[in-house]
Amino acid sequence: MKVLIDTNVVLDLLLEREPFVETAVAVFEQIERVNLDGYIAATTITNIFYIIRKTEGREVALAAIHRLLIGLRFCAVDRQTVKTALSLGLKDFEDSIQLACATLHQLDGIVTRDHQDFSGSKLPIYSPTELLNQL
Numbered sequence: 001m002k003v004l005i006d007t008n009v010v011l012d013l014l015l016e017r018e019p020f021v022e023t024a025v026a027v028f029e030q031i032e033r034v035n036l037d038g039y040i041a042a043t044t045i046t047n048i049f050y051i052i053r054k055t056e057g058r059e060v061a062l063a064a065i066h067r068l069l070i071g072l073r074f075c076a077v078d079r080q081t082v083k084t085a086l087s088l089g090l091k092d093f094e095d096s097i098q099l100a101c102a103t104l105h106q107l108d109g110i111v112t113r114d115h116q117d118f119s120g121s122k123l124p125i126y127s128p129t130e131l132l133n134q135l
Contacts, residue, residue, distance in 0.1 A: 001135070002037040004075065004102040006112035007044050007094070009128055014052060014064045020113060023128035027111060031071045035135055039073045041081075041101040047094065075101035092117055099123070 005027070011017065012024035031038040045065060053061040075081075077097060084104060085096035095117045102110050102123055109124035111131050118125045126134065 001109075002039065002105075002107045003126070003131065004039045004041070004098055004105075004107050004110045005072070006098060006110060006114070006117075007040075007047055008113050009111055010040060010044065010048060010068070011051065012113070014048065014067070015055070020128075023132065026132055027128050028071070030132070030135055036131075037073060038071065039075050039101070039105065039107060040068070041098045042074050042077045043094070043097055045074075075105050077101065080104065089120065090118065 009020075009024050009027065012020035013028055027036070028038070030036040045068065048068070049061045049065055052064050081097060081100045081104060084100035085093065088096045088099055090096040090099065098110065099118055099121055101107075107123065109126050109131070110118055110121070111126050111128055112118065113127060115125050115127070
């Protein structure tokens with residue numbers, strides 16, 4: 001199964017945000033065991049770096065990015081991705097980019113804690129728990 005991991009789930013893992021860290025860890029363990037192909041949008045990297053740098057500092061942010069390079073695949077964000085994102089009609093542009101990436105890369109779904117952010121998606125939207133139950 002190939003899924004795009006929403007930024008909030010990645011941050012749950014990296015920042016150990018309670019009460020969500022446990023299921024985020026379980027999702028990433030499935031990626032490490034090669035039971036799941038995990039993808040993120042290329043723009044997610046810069047968003048994560050920015051957020052972690054603000055709260056934890058540059059060195060912690062860099063270490064987090066290095067950690068993501070292990071096991072995750074990246075969806076390029078190019079002109080076609082942006083054009084597709086603009087046509088989706090989601091409220092949040094970042095979510096539109098993620099959905100466009102998942103759609104264009106023919107992924108099987110998106111893993112997020114915020115189902116409503118992807119309302120209207122033709123792809124299945126899973127919470128981390130729902131995804132783990134699917135595996």
